[in-house]
């Protein structure tokens with residue numbers, strides 16, 4: 001049994017079958033990549049895992065519990081964090097505040113009415129957020145406006161925010177899309193380090209084969225809404241079906 | 252001090268000193284002088300400064316922090332006023348039950364309105380709150396006449412039950428008081444040509460305002476305040492960070508509704524009458540203007556905005572063409588008439604025109620409101636002191652919330 005079990009998931013958008021009979025099992029503490037050509041349904045699948053979309057049929061189990069019908073914040077509280085294609089951070093807040101918010105969410109749950117105590121008195125949160133910033137090598141940027149960070153740093157911050165919640169499953173949708181080569185390599189190193197040092201499962205959607213083959217232990221190829229194959233990176237590279245469906249054009 | 256950082260403590264102390272000395276500060280011109288027209292240190296207006304300051308502080312908790320623009324906040328002020336006047340009719344002329352009930356009833360009403368309106372965001376949210384406020388106005392005006400007194404409104408009558416008060420003396424009228432100290436009583440101090448008025452009602456309202464301001468600073472600096480800024484900044488990220496934005500915005504809505512109810516209760520405590528026009532949409536629009544004019548999302552901005560608008564409403568509107576003629580009598584006749592004709596549209600009933608122009612200028616040139624204006628001036632002075640050693644350092648500093 002994997003930590004995430006997707007069974008017979010179907011999703012239609014009007015007449016378009018975006019996902020048909022998707023089965024996917026992600027093993028705990030692995031890095032699992034999902035690849036496939038544009039429009040294959042990768043983002044749709046991911047949205048079904050985090051509560052943004054509800055599949056028409058099928059089941060999605062996380063650690064033995066169904067996620068279907070739950071709001072995104074509830075699914076996050078179950079232990080699934082998500083990184084977006086364009087970094088989603090709190091642009092109007094400082095870097096430190098960005099890091100504190102997930103720490104509050106982790107400690108206090110989805111809502112807490114503390115309108116009288118000062119932030120400065122929240123020693124455990126401050127410590128935790130600062131520790132996370134140090135781990136992300138961003139401590140020197142703590143007082144910066146998050147919106148003024150570089151693209152690569154925004155991504156770093158977003159990943160750090162997700163990690164500060166100690167999720168069991170981290171989902172990333174094209175985390176290096178639109179990034180310069182140097183930023184991409186930094187992100188690869190960061191994700192590698194995270195997967196080695198932590199008890200965490202990572203599922204990553206990616207077009208950049210360099211990223212995929214540097215990180216993934218398992219790869220699922222999605223084409224036209226259905227998984228074509230699931231295998232180790234070595235076998236995927238040599239698989240003629242995959243080459244035809246996907247790698248052929250870009251490799 | 253008071254659990255605030257040094258900067259916030261300084262701000263609170265400055266505001267406290269200014270409000271306590273307001274009877275002096277707002278009356279700079281001697282009685283009978285030509286400029287006495289501009290004196291604002293009379294009880295009725297000073298009370299309005301602090302009460303509408305409370306209203307705007309509360310509005311800013313919702314609008315300034317979460318970005319949700321309510322266009323119906325006058326409804327909460329009105330409901331608070333009605334609740335307060337009923338306490339004065341049924342229980343006692345003591346202002347405490349009236350004010351407390353105003354806050355509670357407005358809070359409950361805000362809970363209902365907020366719960367429904369917050370199903371939408373952006374312009375749809377604004378329209379929903381506006382619809383609620385206009386419904387409240389219409390109901391108060393017509394169907395609910397038995398409770399609201401309809402068009403004529405309500406005031407305490409001699410024959411009201413007032414079960415906690417003893418019977419009134421023969422011929423006496425019920426007066427709002429705090430344990431016997433009547434709101435309308437004043438102590439007048441004559442110093443040379445100057446007349447300073449110290450009014451009980453004003454000082455009570457001012458102390459309530461200081462407490463409300465203090466609590467708002469605490470809220471701004473609290474984890475809750477930070478979450479409200481997160482709501483404004485990125486709701487998507489919030490939802491995917493395990494936080495439910497809905498109860499945060501609803502709590503902010505209810506708290507700001509309670510501030511409005513507090514203002515409504517205080518208005519009744521100062522002037523014991525209520526009419527439905529208090530809930531009209533223009534009253535809701537006014538608090539939006541106050542907040543934006545002063546600086547939305549800043550601590551002191553809404554208070555400044557409320558003061559500026561109430562000052563114009565009460566002072567500019569009282570200037571008439573006769574007064575203008577006396578001012579410009581020194582000019583040759585033809586020129587005098589010309590100047591008076593040019594200024595006339597901006598005064599008296601035309602004060603709205605002046606307000607509109609000032610508002611436009613502020614929004615275009617000072618998007619951060621009067622507070623940003625103050626910061627720019629301060630930065631300019633600091634820049635001059637530094638004698639251009641680092642020119643570009645000034646003006647670029649943006650303080651998130653002062």
Ligand SMILES: Nc1ncnc2c1ncn2[C@@H]1O[C@H](COP(=O)(O)OP(=O)(O)OP(=O)(O)O)[C@@H](O)[C@H]1O
Nearest residue numbers: 013014016018036037038039040041042043044045
């Ligand atoms: N909300 C939606 N409404 C209608 N159609 C949609 C919606 N979201 C996605 N689709 C369609 O579903 C199909 C799968 O889209 P999806 O975004 O999941 O692909 P993808 O594999 O993520 O592609 P890409 O690599 O370009 O990101 C596409 O044909 C897309 O146009």
Ligand SMILES: [Mg+2]
Nearest residue numbers: 042043044173
């Ligand atoms: Mg996609």
